Amino acid sequence: MDTSYSSSSKLVLYSFWQSSCAWRVRFALNLKGLAYEYKAVDLYKGEQFSPEFESLNPLHFVPVLVDGDLILSDSFAILLYLEDKYPQRALLPVDIKQKAFNLQVASIVASSIQPLHLLGRLKSIEEKVGPAEQRLLLQIHMKKGFVALEKLLRECSGRYAIGDEICLSVDTTKGFYMQADVFLAPQISAAAARFNIDMSEFPTLSKVHEAYKVLPAFQASLPQQQPDAVV
Structure with a gap:
Protein backbone atom coordinates (compact mmCIF):
# COMPACT_ATOMS: atom_id res chain seq x y z
CA MET A 1 0.00 0.00 0.00
CA ASP A 2 1.52 3.31 -1.11
CA THR A 3 0.30 6.16 1.13
CA SER A 4 2.55 8.90 -0.24
CA TYR A 5 0.85 12.02 -1.55
CA SER A 6 1.85 15.34 -3.02
CA SER A 7 0.44 18.84 -3.20
CA SER A 8 -0.73 18.34 -6.77
CA SER A 9 -4.37 18.87 -7.64
CA LYS A 10 -4.99 15.26 -8.59
CA LEU A 11 -7.63 13.57 -6.45
CA VAL A 12 -6.48 10.41 -4.69
CA LEU A 13 -8.98 7.99 -3.16
CA TYR A 14 -7.92 5.38 -0.62
CA SER A 15 -10.50 2.66 -0.94
CA PHE A 16 -11.32 -0.97 -0.28
CA TRP A 17 -13.40 -2.70 -2.92
CA GLN A 18 -16.07 -4.02 -0.51
CA SER A 19 -16.45 -0.86 1.58
CA SER A 20 -19.87 0.69 1.00
CA CYS A 21 -18.57 4.02 2.33
CA ALA A 22 -15.80 4.05 -0.26
CA TRP A 23 -18.31 2.88 -2.88
CA ARG A 24 -20.56 5.91 -2.33
CA VAL A 25 -17.59 8.22 -2.90
CA ARG A 26 -16.59 6.34 -6.08
CA PHE A 27 -20.17 6.65 -7.33
CA ALA A 28 -20.21 10.39 -6.60
CA LEU A 29 -16.85 11.00 -8.27
CA ASN A 30 -18.08 9.17 -11.36
CA LEU A 31 -21.36 11.10 -11.45
CA LYS A 32 -19.44 14.37 -11.26
CA GLY A 33 -17.02 13.25 -13.96
CA LEU A 34 -13.99 13.69 -11.70
CA ALA A 35 -10.86 11.68 -12.44
CA TYR A 36 -9.04 10.21 -9.47
CA GLU A 37 -6.25 7.86 -8.57
CA TYR A 38 -7.33 4.69 -6.78
CA LYS A 39 -5.16 3.46 -3.92
CA ALA A 40 -6.22 0.18 -2.36
CA VAL A 41 -6.23 -0.47 1.38
CA ASP A 42 -6.79 -4.15 2.17
CA LEU A 43 -8.92 -4.22 5.30
CA TYR A 44 -8.72 -8.01 5.57
CA LYS A 45 -4.92 -7.84 5.72
CA GLY A 46 -5.04 -5.05 8.29
CA GLU A 47 -3.41 -2.41 6.09
CA GLN A 48 -5.65 0.21 7.72
CA PHE A 49 -3.60 -0.21 10.90
CA SER A 50 -0.25 0.51 9.27
CA PRO A 51 1.59 3.63 10.49
CA GLU A 52 1.41 5.05 6.97
CA PHE A 53 -2.37 4.81 6.77
CA GLU A 54 -2.85 5.89 10.38
CA SER A 55 -1.16 9.16 9.42
CA LEU A 56 -4.03 9.69 6.98
CA ASN A 57 -6.85 8.47 9.22
CA PRO A 58 -6.28 7.64 12.90
CA LEU A 59 -9.70 5.91 12.95
CA HIS A 60 -8.36 3.36 10.43
CA PHE A 61 -11.41 3.62 8.14
CA VAL A 62 -11.75 4.04 4.39
CA PRO A 63 -12.40 6.07 2.36
CA VAL A 64 -9.77 8.77 2.57
CA LEU A 65 -9.67 11.48 -0.08
CA VAL A 66 -6.51 13.49 -0.71
CA ASP A 67 -6.86 16.70 -2.72
CA GLY A 68 -3.54 18.49 -2.77
CA ASP A 69 -2.65 19.27 0.84
CA LEU A 70 -6.15 18.41 2.14
CA ILE A 71 -6.86 14.99 3.67
CA LEU A 72 -10.48 14.00 4.41
CA SER A 73 -11.38 10.71 6.04
CA ASP A 74 -15.18 10.65 6.33
CA SER A 75 -17.41 9.89 3.36
CA PHE A 76 -20.05 12.45 4.34
CA ALA A 77 -17.42 15.18 4.71
CA ILE A 78 -15.79 14.09 1.45
CA LEU A 79 -19.04 14.35 -0.49
CA LEU A 80 -19.91 17.77 0.93
CA TYR A 81 -16.41 18.98 0.10
CA LEU A 82 -16.71 17.69 -3.46
CA GLU A 83 -20.02 19.54 -3.80
CA ASP A 84 -18.45 22.84 -2.77
CA LYS A 85 -15.20 22.59 -4.72
CA TYR A 86 -16.52 20.81 -7.82
CA PRO A 87 -20.09 22.08 -8.35
CA GLN A 88 -20.46 20.53 -11.79
CA ARG A 89 -23.23 17.93 -11.92
CA ALA A 90 -24.49 18.89 -8.48
CA LEU A 91 -25.59 16.13 -6.12
CA LEU A 92 -27.43 18.55 -3.84
CA PRO A 93 -30.08 21.10 -4.88
CA VAL A 94 -30.18 24.74 -3.86
CA ASP A 95 -33.78 24.42 -2.62
CA PRO A 131 -22.33 -16.33 13.02
CA ALA A 132 -26.00 -17.34 12.77
CA GLU A 133 -27.15 -15.03 15.55
CA GLN A 134 -24.91 -12.29 14.20
CA ARG A 135 -26.60 -12.47 10.79
CA LEU A 136 -30.07 -12.43 12.38
CA LEU A 137 -29.31 -9.42 14.58
CA LEU A 138 -27.81 -7.55 11.66
CA GLN A 139 -30.83 -8.20 9.46
CA ILE A 140 -33.27 -7.08 12.14
CA HIS A 141 -31.54 -3.76 12.75
CA MET A 142 -30.78 -3.04 9.09
CA LYS A 143 -34.42 -3.61 8.21
CA LYS A 144 -35.45 -0.92 10.69
CA GLY A 145 -33.52 1.59 8.63
CA PHE A 146 -34.94 0.29 5.37
CA VAL A 147 -38.50 0.55 6.74
CA ALA A 148 -37.88 4.23 7.49
CA LEU A 149 -36.37 4.86 4.07
CA GLU A 150 -39.21 3.08 2.30
CA LYS A 151 -41.76 5.30 4.03
CA LEU A 152 -39.79 8.46 3.28
CA LEU A 153 -39.37 7.73 -0.42
CA ARG A 154 -42.77 6.23 -1.15
CA GLU A 155 -44.39 9.56 -1.98
CA CYS A 156 -41.50 11.45 -3.58
CA SER A 157 -39.44 8.95 -5.54
CA GLY A 158 -39.47 8.69 -9.31
CA ARG A 159 -36.95 6.70 -11.27
CA TYR A 160 -34.47 7.67 -8.56
CA ALA A 161 -34.88 8.54 -4.91
CA ILE A 162 -36.09 12.06 -5.69
CA GLY A 163 -37.39 12.58 -9.21
CA ASP A 164 -36.88 11.02 -12.61
CA GLU A 165 -33.71 12.59 -13.99
CA ILE A 166 -30.10 13.10 -13.07
CA CYS A 167 -28.90 16.69 -13.05
CA LEU A 168 -26.00 16.80 -15.52
CA SER A 169 -25.77 20.58 -15.67
CA VAL A 170 -23.64 23.10 -13.82
CA ASP A 171 -26.87 25.07 -13.38
CA THR A 172 -27.75 23.99 -9.84
CA THR A 173 -31.22 25.53 -10.01
CA LYS A 174 -32.55 22.88 -12.39
CA GLY A 175 -32.99 19.15 -12.47
CA PHE A 176 -32.96 16.42 -9.86
CA TYR A 177 -30.08 15.48 -7.66
CA MET A 178 -28.55 12.28 -6.40
CA GLN A 179 -27.01 12.78 -2.97
CA ALA A 180 -29.61 10.41 -1.52
CA ASP A 181 -28.99 7.89 -4.30
CA VAL A 182 -25.23 7.94 -3.78
CA PHE A 183 -25.81 6.65 -0.25
CA LEU A 184 -28.69 4.33 -1.09
CA ALA A 185 -27.14 2.49 -4.03
CA PRO A 186 -24.22 0.80 -2.22
CA GLN A 187 -26.30 0.12 0.90
CA ILE A 188 -29.09 -1.65 -0.97
CA SER A 189 -26.55 -3.65 -2.96
CA ALA A 190 -24.73 -4.73 0.20
CA ALA A 191 -27.96 -5.62 1.97
CA ALA A 192 -29.03 -7.99 -0.78
CA ALA A 193 -25.69 -9.46 -1.82
CA ARG A 194 -23.76 -9.68 1.46
CA PHE A 195 -26.43 -9.87 4.15
CA ASN A 196 -29.27 -11.75 2.42
CA ILE A 197 -31.95 -9.17 3.16
CA ASP A 198 -35.07 -9.74 1.10
CA MET A 199 -35.45 -6.41 -0.69
CA SER A 200 -38.83 -7.43 -2.12
CA GLU A 201 -40.17 -6.21 1.23
CA PHE A 202 -39.13 -2.72 0.14
CA PRO A 203 -40.59 -2.12 -3.35
CA THR A 204 -39.68 1.57 -3.58
CA LEU A 205 -36.07 0.94 -2.66
CA SER A 206 -35.92 -2.02 -5.04
CA LYS A 207 -37.32 0.13 -7.85
CA VAL A 208 -34.71 2.87 -7.53
CA HIS A 209 -31.96 0.29 -7.18
CA GLU A 210 -32.89 -1.20 -10.54
CA ALA A 211 -32.53 2.27 -12.07
CA TYR A 212 -29.02 2.63 -10.68
CA LYS A 213 -27.86 -0.57 -12.34
CA VAL A 214 -27.98 0.90 -15.86
CA LEU A 215 -26.01 4.06 -15.02
CA PRO A 216 -22.43 3.96 -16.31
CA ALA A 217 -21.30 5.90 -13.22
CA PHE A 218 -22.76 3.20 -10.99
CA GLN A 219 -21.42 0.33 -13.05
CA ALA A 220 -17.90 1.76 -12.89
CA SER A 221 -18.18 2.09 -9.10
CA LEU A 222 -19.16 -1.55 -8.50
CA PRO A 223 -16.91 -3.46 -6.10
CA GLN A 224 -16.02 -6.10 -8.68
CA GLN A 225 -14.81 -3.39 -11.06
CA GLN A 226 -12.17 -2.09 -8.65
CA PRO A 227 -8.48 -2.96 -9.10
CA ASP A 228 -8.28 -4.66 -5.68
CA ALA A 229 -11.44 -6.76 -6.15
CA VAL A 230 -11.35 -10.43 -5.23
CA VAL A 231 -14.08 -12.23 -7.14
Whole structure:
Protein backbone atom coordinates (compact mmCIF):
# COMPACT_ATOMS: atom_id res chain seq x y z
CA MET A 1 0.00 0.00 0.00
CA ASP A 2 1.52 3.31 -1.11
CA THR A 3 0.30 6.16 1.13
CA SER A 4 2.55 8.90 -0.24
CA TYR A 5 0.85 12.02 -1.55
CA SER A 6 1.85 15.34 -3.02
CA SER A 7 0.44 18.84 -3.20
CA SER A 8 -0.73 18.34 -6.77
CA SER A 9 -4.37 18.87 -7.64
CA LYS A 10 -4.99 15.26 -8.59
CA LEU A 11 -7.63 13.57 -6.45
CA VAL A 12 -6.48 10.41 -4.69
CA LEU A 13 -8.98 7.99 -3.16
CA TYR A 14 -7.92 5.38 -0.62
CA SER A 15 -10.50 2.66 -0.94
CA PHE A 16 -11.32 -0.97 -0.28
CA TRP A 17 -13.40 -2.70 -2.92
CA GLN A 18 -16.07 -4.02 -0.51
CA SER A 19 -16.45 -0.86 1.58
CA SER A 20 -19.87 0.69 1.00
CA CYS A 21 -18.57 4.02 2.33
CA ALA A 22 -15.80 4.05 -0.26
CA TRP A 23 -18.31 2.88 -2.88
CA ARG A 24 -20.56 5.91 -2.33
CA VAL A 25 -17.59 8.22 -2.90
CA ARG A 26 -16.59 6.34 -6.08
CA PHE A 27 -20.17 6.65 -7.33
CA ALA A 28 -20.21 10.39 -6.60
CA LEU A 29 -16.85 11.00 -8.27
CA ASN A 30 -18.08 9.17 -11.36
CA LEU A 31 -21.36 11.10 -11.45
CA LYS A 32 -19.44 14.37 -11.26
CA GLY A 33 -17.02 13.25 -13.96
CA LEU A 34 -13.99 13.69 -11.70
CA ALA A 35 -10.86 11.68 -12.44
CA TYR A 36 -9.04 10.21 -9.47
CA GLU A 37 -6.25 7.86 -8.57
CA TYR A 38 -7.33 4.69 -6.78
CA LYS A 39 -5.16 3.46 -3.92
CA ALA A 40 -6.22 0.18 -2.36
CA VAL A 41 -6.23 -0.47 1.38
CA ASP A 42 -6.79 -4.15 2.17
CA LEU A 43 -8.92 -4.22 5.30
CA TYR A 44 -8.72 -8.01 5.57
CA LYS A 45 -4.92 -7.84 5.72
CA GLY A 46 -5.04 -5.05 8.29
CA GLU A 47 -3.41 -2.41 6.09
CA GLN A 48 -5.65 0.21 7.72
CA PHE A 49 -3.60 -0.21 10.90
CA SER A 50 -0.25 0.51 9.27
CA PRO A 51 1.59 3.63 10.49
CA GLU A 52 1.41 5.05 6.97
CA PHE A 53 -2.37 4.81 6.77
CA GLU A 54 -2.85 5.89 10.38
CA SER A 55 -1.16 9.16 9.42
CA LEU A 56 -4.03 9.69 6.98
CA ASN A 57 -6.85 8.47 9.22
CA PRO A 58 -6.28 7.64 12.90
CA LEU A 59 -9.70 5.91 12.95
CA HIS A 60 -8.36 3.36 10.43
CA PHE A 61 -11.41 3.62 8.14
CA VAL A 62 -11.75 4.04 4.39
CA PRO A 63 -12.40 6.07 2.36
CA VAL A 64 -9.77 8.77 2.57
CA LEU A 65 -9.67 11.48 -0.08
CA VAL A 66 -6.51 13.49 -0.71
CA ASP A 67 -6.86 16.70 -2.72
CA GLY A 68 -3.54 18.49 -2.77
CA ASP A 69 -2.65 19.27 0.84
CA LEU A 70 -6.15 18.41 2.14
CA ILE A 71 -6.86 14.99 3.67
CA LEU A 72 -10.48 14.00 4.41
CA SER A 73 -11.38 10.71 6.04
CA ASP A 74 -15.18 10.65 6.33
CA SER A 75 -17.41 9.89 3.36
CA PHE A 76 -20.05 12.45 4.34
CA ALA A 77 -17.42 15.18 4.71
CA ILE A 78 -15.79 14.09 1.45
CA LEU A 79 -19.04 14.35 -0.49
CA LEU A 80 -19.91 17.77 0.93
CA TYR A 81 -16.41 18.98 0.10
CA LEU A 82 -16.71 17.69 -3.46
CA GLU A 83 -20.02 19.54 -3.80
CA ASP A 84 -18.45 22.84 -2.77
CA LYS A 85 -15.20 22.59 -4.72
CA TYR A 86 -16.52 20.81 -7.82
CA PRO A 87 -20.09 22.08 -8.35
CA GLN A 88 -20.46 20.53 -11.79
CA ARG A 89 -23.23 17.93 -11.92
CA ALA A 90 -24.49 18.89 -8.48
CA LEU A 91 -25.59 16.13 -6.12
CA LEU A 92 -27.43 18.55 -3.84
CA PRO A 93 -30.08 21.10 -4.88
CA VAL A 94 -30.18 24.74 -3.86
CA ASP A 95 -33.78 24.42 -2.62
CA ILE A 96 -33.42 24.05 1.15
CA LYS A 97 -36.30 21.57 1.55
CA GLN A 98 -35.04 19.26 -1.19
CA LYS A 99 -31.51 19.60 0.14
CA ALA A 100 -32.62 18.71 3.67
CA PHE A 101 -34.51 15.68 2.40
CA ASN A 102 -31.49 14.42 0.47
CA LEU A 103 -29.33 14.81 3.55
CA GLN A 104 -31.91 13.09 5.74
CA VAL A 105 -31.88 10.01 3.52
CA ALA A 106 -28.10 10.04 3.42
CA SER A 107 -27.89 10.37 7.19
CA ILE A 108 -30.17 7.40 7.82
CA VAL A 109 -27.86 5.24 5.72
CA ALA A 110 -24.65 6.65 7.17
CA SER A 111 -25.74 6.74 10.82
CA SER A 112 -28.37 4.03 11.29
CA ILE A 113 -27.57 1.25 8.80
CA GLN A 114 -23.99 1.21 7.52
CA PRO A 115 -22.26 1.28 10.94
CA LEU A 116 -23.91 -2.05 11.73
CA HIS A 117 -21.66 -3.86 9.28
CA LEU A 118 -18.31 -2.31 10.03
CA LEU A 119 -15.76 -5.11 9.82
CA GLY A 120 -14.61 -4.77 13.43
CA ARG A 121 -18.16 -4.66 14.73
CA LEU A 122 -19.16 -7.74 12.74
CA LYS A 123 -16.23 -9.69 14.17
CA SER A 124 -17.03 -8.57 17.71
CA ILE A 125 -20.69 -9.60 17.47
CA GLU A 126 -19.80 -12.95 15.91
CA GLU A 127 -17.34 -13.71 18.70
CA LYS A 128 -20.05 -13.08 21.29
CA VAL A 129 -23.10 -14.76 19.73
CA GLY A 130 -21.88 -16.84 16.78
CA PRO A 131 -22.33 -16.33 13.02
CA ALA A 132 -26.00 -17.34 12.77
CA GLU A 133 -27.15 -15.03 15.55
CA GLN A 134 -24.91 -12.29 14.20
CA ARG A 135 -26.60 -12.47 10.79
CA LEU A 136 -30.07 -12.43 12.38
CA LEU A 137 -29.31 -9.42 14.58
CA LEU A 138 -27.81 -7.55 11.66
CA GLN A 139 -30.83 -8.20 9.46
CA ILE A 140 -33.27 -7.08 12.14
CA HIS A 141 -31.54 -3.76 12.75
CA MET A 142 -30.78 -3.04 9.09
CA LYS A 143 -34.42 -3.61 8.21
CA LYS A 144 -35.45 -0.92 10.69
CA GLY A 145 -33.52 1.59 8.63
CA PHE A 146 -34.94 0.29 5.37
CA VAL A 147 -38.50 0.55 6.74
CA ALA A 148 -37.88 4.23 7.49
CA LEU A 149 -36.37 4.86 4.07
CA GLU A 150 -39.21 3.08 2.30
CA LYS A 151 -41.76 5.30 4.03
CA LEU A 152 -39.79 8.46 3.28
CA LEU A 153 -39.37 7.73 -0.42
CA ARG A 154 -42.77 6.23 -1.15
CA GLU A 155 -44.39 9.56 -1.98
CA CYS A 156 -41.50 11.45 -3.58
CA SER A 157 -39.44 8.95 -5.54
CA GLY A 158 -39.47 8.69 -9.31
CA ARG A 159 -36.95 6.70 -11.27
CA TYR A 160 -34.47 7.67 -8.56
CA ALA A 161 -34.88 8.54 -4.91
CA ILE A 162 -36.09 12.06 -5.69
CA GLY A 163 -37.39 12.58 -9.21
CA ASP A 164 -36.88 11.02 -12.61
CA GLU A 165 -33.71 12.59 -13.99
CA ILE A 166 -30.10 13.10 -13.07
CA CYS A 167 -28.90 16.69 -13.05
CA LEU A 168 -26.00 16.80 -15.52
CA SER A 169 -25.77 20.58 -15.67
CA VAL A 170 -23.64 23.10 -13.82
CA ASP A 171 -26.87 25.07 -13.38
CA THR A 172 -27.75 23.99 -9.84
CA THR A 173 -31.22 25.53 -10.01
CA LYS A 174 -32.55 22.88 -12.39
CA GLY A 175 -32.99 19.15 -12.47
CA PHE A 176 -32.96 16.42 -9.86
CA TYR A 177 -30.08 15.48 -7.66
CA MET A 178 -28.55 12.28 -6.40
CA GLN A 179 -27.01 12.78 -2.97
CA ALA A 180 -29.61 10.41 -1.52
CA ASP A 181 -28.99 7.89 -4.30
CA VAL A 182 -25.23 7.94 -3.78
CA PHE A 183 -25.81 6.65 -0.25
CA LEU A 184 -28.69 4.33 -1.09
CA ALA A 185 -27.14 2.49 -4.03
CA PRO A 186 -24.22 0.80 -2.22
CA GLN A 187 -26.30 0.12 0.90
CA ILE A 188 -29.09 -1.65 -0.97
CA SER A 189 -26.55 -3.65 -2.96
CA ALA A 190 -24.73 -4.73 0.20
CA ALA A 191 -27.96 -5.62 1.97
CA ALA A 192 -29.03 -7.99 -0.78
CA ALA A 193 -25.69 -9.46 -1.82
CA ARG A 194 -23.76 -9.68 1.46
CA PHE A 195 -26.43 -9.87 4.15
CA ASN A 196 -29.27 -11.75 2.42
CA ILE A 197 -31.95 -9.17 3.16
CA ASP A 198 -35.07 -9.74 1.10
CA MET A 199 -35.45 -6.41 -0.69
CA SER A 200 -38.83 -7.43 -2.12
CA GLU A 201 -40.17 -6.21 1.23
CA PHE A 202 -39.13 -2.72 0.14
CA PRO A 203 -40.59 -2.12 -3.35
CA THR A 204 -39.68 1.57 -3.58
CA LEU A 205 -36.07 0.94 -2.66
CA SER A 206 -35.92 -2.02 -5.04
CA LYS A 207 -37.32 0.13 -7.85
CA VAL A 208 -34.71 2.87 -7.53
CA HIS A 209 -31.96 0.29 -7.18
CA GLU A 210 -32.89 -1.20 -10.54
CA ALA A 211 -32.53 2.27 -12.07
CA TYR A 212 -29.02 2.63 -10.68
CA LYS A 213 -27.86 -0.57 -12.34
CA VAL A 214 -27.98 0.90 -15.86
CA LEU A 215 -26.01 4.06 -15.02
CA PRO A 216 -22.43 3.96 -16.31
CA ALA A 217 -21.30 5.90 -13.22
CA PHE A 218 -22.76 3.20 -10.99
CA GLN A 219 -21.42 0.33 -13.05
CA ALA A 220 -17.90 1.76 -12.89
CA SER A 221 -18.18 2.09 -9.10
CA LEU A 222 -19.16 -1.55 -8.50
CA PRO A 223 -16.91 -3.46 -6.10
CA GLN A 224 -16.02 -6.10 -8.68
CA GLN A 225 -14.81 -3.39 -11.06
CA GLN A 226 -12.17 -2.09 -8.65
CA PRO A 227 -8.48 -2.96 -9.10
CA ASP A 228 -8.28 -4.66 -5.68
CA ALA A 229 -11.44 -6.76 -6.15
CA VAL A 230 -11.35 -10.43 -5.23
CA VAL A 231 -14.08 -12.23 -7.14
